[in-house]
Amino acid sequence: MKNQFRLGVDAGGTFTDFVLVEQDGTIRLFKSPSTPEDGTRAIAAGLAQMSEALDRSVSDIVSNCDLCINGTTVALNALIELKGVKVGLICSAGHEDSIEIRLGHKEEGYRYDASYPSAPQLVPRHLRRPVAGRILADGSEYAPLDEEAVLAAIEYFREQKVESVAISLLWSVSNAAHEQRVKALVEQHLPGVFVCSGSEVYPQIREYTRTSTTVVNAYLSPVMGRYVNRIDEYFRSLGARSPVRYYQSNGGLAIGNVMKERAVNAINSGPASAPQAGLYLAGPFGIDNVITVDMGGTSFDITLAKGGQTNLNRDIDFLRQRIGVPMIHVETLGAGGGSIARLNDFGMLEVGPHSAGANPGPACYGKGGDQPTVTDANLLLGYLKPDAVLGGSIRLDLPRAQQAIASQVAEPLGISIERAAYGISTLVNLNMANGIRRISIEQGYDPRDFALICAGGATGMHITALAEELGAQQVLVPKFASCLCAFGQVISDVKYNYLASMPMRLLPGCALEELEARFAEMEARGRHNLMLDGFEPEQIHIRRSVEMRYVGQIHECTVELPGTPLQEGSLATVLAAFHQRHEALFTYAEPQNPVELVNLECTVSGLVSKPQLPSLPHNPDAVEDAHDGFRPMLFDDSARWVETPVYAGERLAAGCRIVGPAVIEEATTTVVLRPGWQASLHESGTYHLTRWHAV
Structure with missing residues (x-):
């Protein structure tokens, strides 16, 4: 690190996480509620917290950063919500419907379901304009490009107020001359309209994949471009000395100008940094097989690394759109702290995928939400401290959580409020475990051969239950687990x-x-x-x-x-x-x-210089000083409350060993040790959780 700080910003669905790393390895964590309508507002709030904590101006902090890195869900959210721009497609004549035919593909489980809806089309049929002209597989020209058809398509796009144009012609990977000419004509006659071609975005064989990837890129790039411009300008106004780097889906950084042209590379920007962080944290333990699990407020993200190598996917269907460019394999579930518990039409309990998000949030946030969520259940079970403050600004309200679970789950099912809360927690655990099996067992990996890496503010309360369900024997929980993806950004290349x-x-x-x-x-x-x-x-x-x-x-x-x-x-x-x-x-x-x-x-x-992990002082006896009393908790559905010791993580030192049942409370996360588990704090600031006997 050339300057005093390195800053990582990870904009999630509920909170925006900040990691500020100093030259000596000191890691500072900050959180602010996300502001999807304008990401600079959440960033400004986080920087204000840093300024107060360090007693330095925001400009002084930013100007002394060697790198400011941003992981964002802007492209992902635009694709999820179908809020990209209006796109026109110029393609080879006869191939206007390839993105709709999808090579005959139909999602698993729906192959023979005639009622299953078609995939959403980012380019409506009337905006797919065919042009004659043909390049052969050997790169030779079989028929010249019909430029009149191209100009006619451009004129139609102008009439339709198209904001972005995708170009995908057959065998452009062997000879891109026709695509280059079409692009030149579009740029000439439609100034200010974004344009990209398949030979640039995805120059590989497979016409459908290339066309779909190019369309997705055209759909998202103007949205990403506006976001990058705002963020770049904001950091420049604060005195940033180097351009902001943005996190890509391939697990690496890129400058804003690249991301504005290749928004398809930013779809998994946030969670893509998790496996890099997981491997870095596992290094001191000699572990190179890791499954990183990140439970935030909205979603649960899972990534896997085997033998020290992250797991990359290509040519996959993401949100029913075929994408060919390399992406870190991220399995995402609607299973976050804000996931809503409800009774379905059959009177059975379901948890997720719908979330209360940041606004209004879980009932216990006291911001107007009245639906029971996973966070409400964890608070009722005793895993969270009553009246605790989350994200620096949200004080938990236990009576509101009790009321939501009682009225909408417990009373309709005719069970106690405690059993209802434990049922919510158990069900979300099973959902998460099944997601982990999809990224491990279904890909030929045995999860028992991997260490689970705990990320996200809510994961620590579920991590030992998940490990038991999967048979995992080792769990690593860094003190900065709630901001692990932001930390992964600051150590990435x-x-x-x-x-x-x-x-x-x-x-x-x-x-x-x-x-x-x-x-x-x-x-x-x-x-x-x-x-x-x-x-x-x-x-x-x-x-x-x-x-x-x-x-x-x-x-x-x-x-x-x-x-x-x-x-x-x-x-x-x-x-x-x-x-x-x-x-x-x-x-x-x-x-x-x-x-x-x-x-x-x-x-x-x-290769970017890596900040050093902190080195905690060694003092096994600090366990006694860190003991912060007891709190009643539930670990099964027997309604038998267990007086559980609580430890203040900030007062623990390297070498401290805690035997479960117990709870470790860090500033931004809570770690629940179920009976039969123990935690040892490593000098790097990571808790090593292992089984100490069979329960």
């Missing part, structure tokens, strides 16, 4: 992914020198862009991967390549890596069958 297609059979004598030349070209672009951003050559790291398959297969698998240049003798190494990866994924390999290469990917990263 600048990262750009470059994609290309190069179909070729990998046979003796194949043109590996052409493959090497294509990689070298992508790497040169990445190096150039990072050096313009101030990185030295020794700070730049490159990773290569290819998508390969057996000839005749439909789907490819991704294979990591060594960093050394590809030469004539590299063929055997590449093929061996593919057979090994194929067997790991599908349990078999066919070394005797021919293999073909389809797509290339080059990841170019600018």
Whole structure:
């Protein structure tokens, strides 16, 4: 860190989290209610808290940051709420309906359900304009571009007040000349309208994926652009010395100008930093298999990293839109602290996915909400301290929580209020455990081989119950768990992914020198862009991967390549890596069958200096000083209250060991140790939770 501070801002659905890291490793946490209508208001509130805590002006703090990093849900929310801009699509004649046909895809569980609604279309049929002209797979021009049709489409877009134009023509990955000409005409005749092409946004084989990805990018980029302009201008006005970096879905940072052009890369901006943070925290414990779980006010986000590598997804359906660009695999559920508990039409209890959000919030917030939520249940069960203050401004109201659960759950079901609260907590735990199984077991991973990393302000109250449900033996809870994603931002690198297609059979004598030349070209672009951003050559790291398959297969698998240049003798190494990866994924390999290469990917990263974790003093006897009395709590449905010891986390030191049942209260999170669990505080400020006996 060149300056005194590094700032990470993670704008969530309920709260905006702030992590301010100092050169000596001191980590300061702040929270403010999110303001989706104008993100600068939430940021201003958080910066005001920092100013008061440090007794320094906001401008002084910002101007002394080497990096100000922003993770945002702007693009995600616009896609969820279908509040992007009006988009026109120019495509090859005859392919106007590819984004609606979706390769015949229908969501799992609804394949034979004729009543299941079609996926929402970001471009209505009348704004999909076909143009003649054709490029072939080998890059040759079969028919010239019909520029009159392009101009007619542009004129129609003007009449319809289109705000953004997506361009996707067949085989533009082999020859982008037609797309480039169309883009030039749009820019000439529709000045001020955003325009992007498939050969730029997703230059890889698969026409439907390329078109859909380009449409999503066109739909979101103007929205993201307006947000970036506001944030950049705001930080410049405060004296920021370097441009704000924004968190991408691929797990890396990018400057605002990149994000304005590629909003599709920001869809999972917030939770994408979680696995990086989880691996960093697990390092001192020698753990490199982690599942990070983040329960905030609105959602529950799950990410996985195996062997120290984050789990990237490509060519996936996200909110029923096909997206091809690399994204950290995030499983998201409507299971946050604000998730609403209700009785369905059959009189059965359900929790989520609807949330009370930040306004009005759970009933116990006292802001007008009257529906029972997970937070209300946790307060009633004793996990939260009555009259506690959340987010620096919200004082919990136990009577309001009791009234909401009694009137809407307990009384209609004819059960006690305690059993109703425990039922809400248990049901949300089961929902979260099933989500973890989807990202682990259904992907071939055993969750018992992973440590659970606790993130989010609400997760600590559920984490040991989740671990029991999954059979996980280790849990890590950092003191700054409630702001873990914001911390993940401040330790992440600048990262750009470059994609290309190069179909070729990998046979003796194949043109590996052409493959090497294509990689070298992508790497040169990445190096150039990072050096313009101030990185030295020794700070730049490159990773290569290819998508390969057996000839005749439909789907490819991704294979990591060594960093050394590809030469004539590299063929055997590449093929061996593919057979090994194929067997790991599908349990078999066919070394005797021919293999073909389809797509290339080059990841170019600018390595950012990492702040050091704090080093807590060692004092096992501090447990006694941290003991803060007892509080009655419920750990099962027997209505048997347990007088449970409460510990003030701020007074604990490294080496302290706490045996459950117990509760550890940190400034922005609460950790519930169920009976049979113990917690040891590591010098890095992370609680290591393990089972100490079977209950």
